[in-house]
Amino acid sequence: MNSHSTERFLSYLRDKNTDAVRFRWASDNLARLLCIEATGKLPHREIEIETPVGTASGQRLDTDLMVLPIYRAGQSLVQAFLGVVPDAAVGSVLIQRNEETAQPKLYYKKLPHPLPKHVIILDPMLATAGSAVMAVNILKDEGYDAEQIYFAGVVAAQQGFNRLAEHIPEDHITVAAIDPVLNEKKYIVPGLGDYGDRYFGT
Ligand code: PRP
Ligand code: URA
Numbered sequence: 216m217n218s219h220s221t222e223r224f225l226s227y228l229r230d231k232n233t234d235a236v237r238f239r240w241a242s243d244n245l246a247r248l249l250c251i252e253a254t255g256k257l258p259h260r261e262i263e264i265e266t267p268v269g270t271a272s273g274q275r276l277d278t279d280l281m282v283l284p285i286y287r288a289g290q291s292l293v294q295a296f297l298g299v300v301p302d303a304a305v306g307s308v309l310i311q312r313n314e315e316t317a318q319p320k321l322y323y324k325k326l327p328h329p330l331p332k333h334v335i336i337l338d339p340m341l342a343t344a345g346s347a348v349m350a351v352n353i354l355k356d357e358g359y360d361a362e363q364i365y366f367a368g369v370v371a372a373q374q375g376f377n378r379l380a381e382h383i384p385e386d387h388i389t390v391a392a393i394d395p396v397l398n399e400k401k402y403i404v405p406g407l408g409d410y411g412d413r414y415f416g417t
Pocket of ligand 2: 288
């Protein structure tokens with residue numbers, strides 16, 4: 216994704232002086248842009264529409280959708296997606312990274328039944344991609360194949376982006392920025408710090 220609007224909101228998120236209220240505002244606005252971009256990659260079908268004065272061709276989303284936020288930070292993106300696809304089902308996975316090892320651990324999962332045809336995993340930060348790959352594997356264990364799985368996030372580290380692209384198609388991944396490196400604590404650099412802490416003010 217690359218536009219002045221994306222950059223404007225992302226710049227507030229990156230700035231260490233942005234307070235929690237402004238951070239949430241920038242996050243919610245950027246989430247809408249992400250959502251428009253990510254849902255545009257889902258299958259669409261051509262339709263014909265009767266306007267009040269004639270006939271026009273158009274597009275409809277041609278699938279049923281689940282959004283799967285990785286809690287906690289992924290929760291910050293859910294409302295934006297429901298604003299654009301109001302009938303999407305919402306699954307839940309609570310995955311947390313261990314603070315010392317950065318290894319992800321699954322604490323809870325609940326998926327809708329029947330399972331919708333396509334899924335967008337939501338998580339603002341893709342660092343090592345350990346959490347996202349764990350979510351992908353949960354979906355694959357439920358019977359999804361890679362072509363049915365998408366990811367939307369705010370900032371990816373290059374290595375996390377590359378790793379996730381080994382598990383789902385690269386063009387299914389939507390992020391506002393790809394940053395070059397991780398630091399020794401597996402935080403994205405320059406990144407924006409801890410998204411969950413800044414969004415929820417913890
Ligand atoms: C953060 C973030 C991702 C994960 C990314 O969550 O929201 O889920 O780390 O790192 P990874 O790509 O190396 O797995 P965290 O576990 O810190 O929990 P939080 O959502 O409560 O902040
Ligand atoms: N989680 C975050 O919130 N930020 C990072 O940079 C890495 C993981």
